Amino acid sequence: MQGETDAVVEALAIGNRDQAPITGAERTLLQLVETVTRHAYRTAEADVQAVRDAGWTEEQIAEAVYVTALFAFFNRVADAFGIVNEGYRQIPPFPEETASR
């Protein structure tokens, strides 16, 4: 992640929004990102309103959805082809990986 602290990357790279040292507004935005990633069909007006209330504009919310969907697209293709990290950064193991070792 360009221009971001390791602690934020480390937490977000394993899907841990609560541990990432980010602002409340960013955490609220990532809540919507999680809903759209895990079960977009459940996105409700309240989910979007919470992000507006956190100070994000309508255009920023829309763009956040585009980026979320863009990376779902890349994730699916990368996983289908079976490619792994090219060493851009060492991603810490996912919790269940450490648990199963």
Place this chain on the structure above:
Amino acid sequence: MTKPRIHWVNEDEAAGDLRVVYEEYMRHAGRDFVPQILKCFSARPDFLRQVTEFSATLHFSDGHLPRRVKEMIATYVSGLNRCPY
């Protein structure tokens, strides 16, 4: 070098349109290789060009959201999807 589950064309094997798109990418990115994620699209060079273009348009630039927030979203989504790439 990872051997992909589905065949892709490597830089040195690329010919025709694919070679053009690979070279355009490397020149534009200032790199001497094509990232694996992009080689996944080597079966369709026309689509690969569009993928690099819309990625640049949407992600690799400030828009309504600062680049930093977009990178956070990208990292978080990949984490949620348990995608190691």
